Amino acid sequence: NYFCEVTCTSFLTVFKIHFFHLFFLLDCEFHGGRGFVYCLPGSSKIFSVYCDQETSLGGWLLIQQRMDGSLNFNRTWQDYKRGFGSLNDKGEGEFWLGNDYLHLLTQRGSILRVELEDWDGKGAYAEYHFRVGSEEEGYALQVSSYTGTAGDALVEGSVEEGSEYTSHNGMQFSTFDRDADQWEENCAEVYGGGWWYNNCQAANLNGIYYAGGSYDPRNNSPYEIENGVVWVPFRGADYSLRVVRMKIKPLVTQ
Numbered sequence: 001n002y003f004c005e006v007t008c009t010s011f012l013t014v015f016k017i018h019f020f021h022l023f024f025l026l027d028c029e030f031h032g033g034r035g036f037v038y039c040l041p042g043s044s045k046i047f048s049v050y051c052d053q054e055t056s057l058g059g060w061l062l063i064q065q066r067m068d069g070s071l072n073f074n075r076t077w078q079d080y081k082r083g084f085g086s087l088n089d090k091g092e093g094e095f096w097l098g099n100d101y102l103h104l105l106t107q108r109g110s111i112l113r114v115e116l117e118d119w120d121g122k123g124a125y126a127e128y129h130f131r132v133g134s135e136e137e138g139y140a141l142q143v144s145s146y147t148g149t150a151g152d153a154l155v156e157g158s159v160e161e162g163s164e165y166t167s168h169n170g171m172q173f174s175t176f177d178r179d180a181d182q183w184e185e186n187c188a189e190v191y192g193g194g195w196w197y198n199n200c201q202a203a204n205l206n207g208i209y210y211a212g213g214s215y216d217p218r219n220n221s222p223y224e225i226e227n228g229v230v231w232v233p234f235r236g237a238d239y240s241l242r243v244v245r246m247k248i249k250p251l252v253t254q
């Protein structure tokens, strides 16, 4: 794994780079390897991305990570739009890249890789074709072509509760201060994070971080609900995962 730093000198330069080559290869030889590095419009300063060079041929850009519950993910539309949190130089930390970036980086198609780890160290993954709409489109989620070992929480959703209520595909993004879900109440408010809620969820990777794994929703306050860091087909709704991360790479590589 390498940590690459890109100096983005001006908004214009960055925008051109972005517009004509959604991604480009930057020489990370300095750090002992090579990786995809993304330059994002609006980053007029040093923008650091974490380049994972080890998982399935490398070239992944980390877009979300939970690992110790140190960061509050129950945040506003503006926070999710711009991103929050940070990583250290080992790629450790909790963060959300930002929905504007997700839209820009996925508009030509990308692969999403979700990695999950429970409190016994058991891991699982899920991969999808992945696109996030613009803010005008409510950052709507488009996912398809599931492969993996974790189960298909994003398209199929929860088999028990029914796909039509729990699939995240096609859903707009919701935060507690902007409810775009399919429930008469506010999923984001009670499930504790910004997400593509339906009525409500089979995956809640930005949910409330409960240490230890299994939890009894009756003890959760202020909502007695299964609002942990959840991937239903992997460990069920009443199990909050220890580590979750989301990574993307372009669908068509050069």
Ligand SMILES: *[C@@H]1O[C@H](CO)[C@@H](O)[C@H](O)[C@H]1NC(C)=O
Binding pocket: 074, 176, 188, 189, 190, 191, 192, 208, 221, 222, 223, 227
């Ligand atoms: C999330 O934050 C909102 C606003 O502060 C609050 O009303 C809500 O109860 C919080 N949700 C959870 C699950 O803590």
Ligand SMILES: [Ca+2]
Binding pocket: 179, 180, 181, 182, 183, 184, 185, 186, 187
């Ligand atoms: Ca609602």
